[in-house]
Amino acid sequence: MDIRELARHLGLSIGTVSRALNDRKDVSPVTRQRVVEAAAKHGYIPNQSGRTLRSGRTGTVGFMLTLEHDSAIHGDPFFMALLEGLQNGLSERDLDLVVLLARKGEDALTFLRRHVSRGTVDGWVLSGTQYDDPRIPFLLDRNIPFVALGRSAIDRDYAWIDLDFEGVMADAMTLLTKAGHRRIGLVAPPATINNSHIVVERYRYALTRAGIPFDAALIHHGETDESDGEATASELMALADRPTALLLMGETAPVGAYRALRRLGLEPGRDVAVIGLRDNPACRALSPDLTCFSLELGDLGLALARGLVAMLPGHSPAAGPSVQTLWSMSLRLGQSHLTQDRGSAVVPSM
Amino acid sequence: MDIRELARHLGLSIGTVSRALNDRKDVSPVTRQRVVEAAAKHGYIPNQSGRTLRSGRTGTVGFMLTLEHDSAIHGDPFFMALLEGLQNGLSERDLDLVVLLARKGEDALTFLRRHVSRGTVDGWVLSGTQYDDPRIPFLLDRNIPFVALGRSAIDRDYAWIDLDFEGVMADAMTLLTKAGHRRIGLVAPPATINNSHIVVERYRYALTRAGIPFDAALIHHGETDESDGEATASELMALADRPTALLLMGETAPVGAYRALRRLGLEPGRDVAVIGLRDNPACRALSPDLTCFSLELGDLGLALARGLVAMLPGHSPAAGPSVQTLWSMSLRLGQSHLTQDRGSAVVPSM
DNA sequence: GCGACGGCCGTAAACGTTTACGGTTTTCGC
DNA sequence: GCGAAAACCGTAAACGTTTACGGCCGTCGC
Numbered sequence: 001m002d003i004r005e006l007a008r009h010l011g012l013s014i015g016t017v018s019r020a021l022n023d024r025k026d027v028s029p030v031t032r033q034r035v036v037e038a039a040a041k042h043g044y045i046p047n048q049s050g051r052t053l054r055s056g057r058t059g060t061v062g063f064m065l066t067l068e069h070d071s072a073i074h075g076d077p078f079f080m081a082l083l084e085g086l087q088n089g090l091s092e093r094d095l096d097l098v099v100l101l102a103r104k105g106e107d108a109l110t111f112l113r114r115h116v117s118r119g120t121v122d123g124w125v126l127s128g129t130q131y132d133d134p135r136i137p138f139l140l141d142r143n144i145p146f147v148a149l150g151r152s153a154i155d156r157d158y159a160w161i162d163l164d165f166e167g168v169m170a171d172a173m174t175l176l177t178k179a180g181h182r183r184i185g186l187v188a189p190p191a192t193i194n195n196s197h198i199v200v201e202r203y204r205y206a207l208t209r210a211g212i213p214f215d216a217a218l219i220h221h222g223e224t225d226e227s228d229g230e231a232t233a234s235e236l237m238a239l240a241d242r243p244t245a246l247l248l249m250g251e252t253a254p255v256g257a258y259r260a261l262r263r264l265g266l267e268p269g270r271d272v273a274v275i276g277l278r279d280n281p282a283c284r285a286l287s288p289d290l291t292c293f294s295l296e297l298g299d300l301g302l303a304l305a306r307g308l309v310a311m312l313p314g315h316s317p318a319a320g321p322s323v324q325t326l327w328s329m330s331l332r333l334g335q336s337h338l339t340q341d342r343g344s345a346v347v348p349s350m
Numbered sequence: 351m352d353i354r355e356l357a358r359h360l361g362l363s364i365g366t367v368s369r370a371l372n373d374r375k376d377v378s379p380v381t382r383q384r385v386v387e388a389a390a391k392h393g394y395i396p397n398q399s400g401r402t403l404r405s406g407r408t409g410t411v412g413f414m415l416t417l418e419h420d421s422a423i424h425g426d427p428f429f430m431a432l433l434e435g436l437q438n439g440l441s442e443r444d445l446d447l448v449v450l451l452a453r454k455g456e457d458a459l460t461f462l463r464r465h466v467s468r469g470t471v472d473g474w475v476l477s478g479t480q481y482d483d484p485r486i487p488f489l490l491d492r493n494i495p496f497v498a499l500g501r502s503a504i505d506r507d508y509a510w511i512d513l514d515f516e517g518v519m520a521d522a523m524t525l526l527t528k529a530g531h532r533r534i535g536l537v538a539p540p541a542t543i544n545n546s547h548i549v550v551e552r553y554r555y556a557l558t559r560a561g562i563p564f565d566a567a568l569i570h571h572g573e574t575d576e577s578d579g580e581a582t583a584s585e586l587m588a589l590a591d592r593p594t595a596l597l598l599m600g601e602t603a604p605v606g607a608y609r610a611l612r613r614l615g616l617e618p619g620r621d622v623a624v625i626g627l628r629d630n631p632a633c634r635a636l637s638p639d640l641t642c643f644s645l646e647l648g649d650l651g652l653a654l655a656r657g658l659v660a661m662l663p664g665h666s667p668a669a670g671p672s673v674q675t676l677w678s679m680s681l682r683l684g685q686s687h688l689t690q691d692r693g694s695a696v697v698p699s700m
Numbered sequence: 701g702c703g704a705c706g707g708c709c710g711t712a713a714a715c716g717t718t719t720a721c722g723g724t725t726t727t728c729g730c
Numbered sequence: 731g732c733g734a735a736a737a738c739c740g741t742a743a744a745c746g747t748t749t750a751c752g753g754c755c756g757t758c759g760c
Contacts, residue, residue, distance in 0.1 A: 001467070003746065013710045018748060028708060045467040049403040050746030053715045058399075065433070065449075079429075083415070083451055091453040099415075099449035101437040117351070117395040226634060255635040262637075284576060285605040285635035287612075353717065363740045368718060378738060400716030403745045 001044045010038050021046065052119065061090055061308060062121035063099045064135075066108055066128040085301020086125065093309050095122075109134050116144060123308050125149060129160075131194045145311035147304055147323065151194055159307050159322035161300065164329060165198050165277065168293045171331050172275050173206035175291075176245045179339065181273060182212050185236040185243035186219045187229060187253055196221065199249060199277070218243055224250020226259075226282075233260035237272075244339065245273035252282045254290050254336075269336040279332060289334030300327055351394045360388050371396065402469065411440055411658060412471035413449045414485075416458055416478040435651020436475065443659050445472075459484050466494060473658050475499060479510075481544045495661035497654055497673065501544055509657050509672035511650065514679060515548050515627065518643045521681050522625050523556035525641075526595045529689065531623060532562050535586040535593035536569045537579060537603055546571065549599055549627070568593055574600020576609075576632075583610035587622075594689065595623035602632045604640050604686075619686040629682065639684030650677055 007014040012035070019027045020035035027035075038044075052058045063086065087097045098121060102111040112135055115121065122145065126135055129150030136154050139146045148160040176184055186203050188196040200219060207214050217239060220232045229250055236243055237260065248254050254276045258268050268274045269288040276283055279294030307323035357364040362385070369377045370385035377385075388394075402408045413436065437447045448471060452461040462485055465471065472495065476485055479500030486504050489496045498510040526534055536553050538546040550569060557564050567589060570582045579600055586593055587610065598604050604626045608618050618624045619638040626633055629644030657673035 014747080015711075015749080016709055019709090022748080024749090026708060031708080043463075043467070045464060047403075047746050048468040048470060049399045049408075050715090051748075052399040053397075053403050053717085053746080054748040056715080065430075080415075087451040088454045096453075097451055099451075101433055101447055101449075103441040103446075104438045113393070114395060117393070118398040120398060226631070252631055252634070255631075258635070259637075281576070281602055281605075282632045282635050285602070285608070285632050287609075287637075364717080365719075365741075366739055369739085372718080374719090376738060381738080397716050400745090401718075403716080403747085404718040406745080 001042055003044070003046065006035075006038060006042060006044045009042070010035060056119075057313075058119065058122050059094065060096045060098050060121045061086075061123045061125065061305075062115065063097060063125045064108075064112070064127065065099055065101045079297075081297040082301040085298035086305045087301075088298075089302040089305020090309065092305075093312075095309070095312075097305075109138060112138060116142065123147075123312055125304055125308060129162075129194055131192050131197055133194075145308060145313075147308045147311070149300075149304060153194060153197075157322060159311065159324065161304055161307065161323065161325045161327055163195065163278075163295065164326040165195050166202055166326065168277055168329055169199055169202035169206060171293070172247055172277065173203070173210070175275070175331075175337060176247075176273060177206070177210040177212065179245075179273065179337075181243075181245040181339075183215070183218065183241060183243040183245070185233075185246045186249075187224065187232050187236075187246065187257075188219070188221055188249040189224050190221050196249065203247070224248070224253045226252040226256040229253030229256030230260045231256070233257040234264070237261070237264055237266070243272070245275070245337075247275050247277065249277045251278070251280050254283050254286060254292075258286055269334075269338050270340045273339050274336040276336075278329075286336070288336050291334040291337035292332055293329040294332050295327060295329045303327075351392055353394070353396065356385075356388060356392060356394045359392070360385060406469075407663075408469065408472050409444065410446045410448050410471045411436075411473045411475060411655075412465065413447060413475045414458075414462070414477065415449055415451045429647075431647040432651045435648035435653075436655045437651075438648075439652040439655020440659065442655075443662075445659070445662075447655075459488060462488060466492065473497075473662055475654055475658060479512075479544055481542050481547055483544075495658060495663075497658045497661070499650075499654060503544065503547075507672060509661065509674065511654055511657065511673065511675045511677055513545065513628075513645065514676040515545050516552055516676065518627055518679055519549055519552035519556060521643070522597055522627065523553065523560070525625070525681075525687060526597075526623060527556070527560040527562065529595075529623065529687075531593075531595040531689075533565070533568065533591060533593040533595070535583075535596045536599075537574065537582050537586075537596065537607075538569070538571055538599040539574050540571050546599065553597070574598070574603045576602040576606040579603030579606030580610045581606070583607040584614070587611070587614055587616070593622070595625070595687075597625050597627065599627045601628070601630050604633050604636060604642075608636055619684070619688050620690045623689050624686040626686075628679075636686070638686050641684040641687035642682055643679040644682050645677060645679045653677075 003014050003017055007017045010017065016027060016031065017035050020032040021039060083097065083099065090097050100115060102108060124139065124144065124146035126146055127149040129148050129152050131153050133152040133154065136148065136152050136158060137156065140156055140158060148158065151160050151162045188199050191197055204214055218236065220236065222228050222232060229248060229252065233246060233256060236246065246257055248257055254274060257274055261268050261272055266272050274290065276290050276292035279292045283290045283292060303325065353364050353367055357367045360367065366377060366381065367385050370382045371389060433447065433449065440447050450465060452458060474489065474494065474496035476496055477499040479498050479502050481503050483502040483504065486498065486502050486508060490506055490508060498508065501510050501512045536550070538549050541547055554564055568586065570586065572578050572582065579598060579602065583596060583606060586596065596607055598607055604624060607624055611618050611622055616622050624640065626640050626642035629642045633640045633642060653675065
């Protein structure tokens, strides 16, 4: 079903049909009505290639899925909720989300370059943001609309929404220090992940404020999956002056940590305090309940979509300042942050 | 960077440049070489819309993500591995994977219809296959290449790969019956999911073979998330003649089941045998280790991709029979399938 | 009643590619 | 050396849209 064929059926020119379907001026209401009805009746849907070729717009937004460098979002089982929120936000403006993966061994930048010059999408949602992420200047220089899920250390103006790990760390650290902990182990992803950087920085800051000396041996960077969480926890617990609390940034790291502790005859939430920085279903299975921080990924997706849509040409009134938001996460108290022998201040005033 | 511009740089016609880049005959090796080098040097990458508009091929394959009807795959944290495998398989033929989501409230069929007439992709990977899935006849009638992840009850010839729940159920049931269990609770998704259908059917078959009477009260259809797993397990345990073993099909259902059992003062793997039909990270967090069935999702993705690629025009030697594969899963023994008082045959010969 | 203007519509030129079709040159057998 | 065939390349017509432009009416102010 062509636009030509549809026009023929209507006794109109294809130009008029196109204008009618695209809600332009220069077409009478009655004609528009006729066209829309005929299109629906014949099941006409414009071919995207023709459309894109002429107008330069694809009507889609790309979500770049990087598999290698896991971030706080990727591999997350709640991931679907994020995508759903994104699609919902984009649907408001008749856009579609397409999730794209890099090819095997393909660099993130060449992946982006490829899709940009192919003209796959109108804008991008970046995730897995690195500490110094080359994708950001790349897109900025070509002024291609994008919003980053996660900040980078790049000192230029761009749109981002990031999880508020500053706030999370502040909460977590007061929770622990007020409970009397002075040796707090920290497990975080590689420092190339920007949030890992931030978490460590806030960790040190909180220690300073609490008057607790910093010990580099208590920090471990690495993969944050289950087995690594287990290994790391064992390692930290093997220290001469071992930590009384563990702060874990990975997805399934707490699962491994529980396992490691129990192997050493230590019970989480009694002998050692454990706090996860990010909620996730795997952790829901833990007993005692893991104290961690959670967020509404659906809403986050919606916010990302709206932030991006505002940058797309023809969609916004004017180019206001880019959205730059710290997305706050809420503390969900379980029992794992408790310890038996530290007495009174187990539930601090926050 | 145009193909026109590139041709001008080379002193060739655009036709020749196009042929050179598309590896056609009718172009001398030396010219081809020159063109390829010049393209690389200038960073020329063909515009996809122009290409698609003319040739009708997009070079992409769509993965349809249905959020509403959760299947055994969706919401799976290992999901990424599947996508990665798919992309890897497609990369072998220079294709790209695009993951598409239905819009809010959009029917699966209208979603498909929309993308098909827009010409978004060359072929489809369907998942979340329903017992009677309208997408399959839709695509068959328009002979659009696709491969379904999961069978449907539709009696036509098409390509599919499905998890071998027949095999899984056979293994699980012999494991339990040989250990002496005669009342086995079953938790499965709604019967509209094809695999749920199959599981129930095999459940009855296994009972018959073992000479155990069937009791409909032991089967529960519903959502298979954590809270539902918990509710269902409680319900089953409240039966007058309560089950001594639980078979759970959902993702996080075992997590809820553990919780429910413990609330009743029953310990999984001691008082009640628990088996999960499908591995998943949330279950890895369980203690005692959950006995369940696992698979390599990356390989599955690869197989799907290859099956689909063979159907794409110009890619295969000839249209052989469609791939129809039962993907076997391997039993991973934990301790949860054991029970204390049933004595000897805890590890059956299999 | 006349000019100007605005509402509506048709015309045709793009957008960037692929590919059927010829045309030129080279190769090759004799 | 000659004809035919093969190898190579240029030409131009698509593919399905959007959109600038211009033309035709009818309306309105005077």
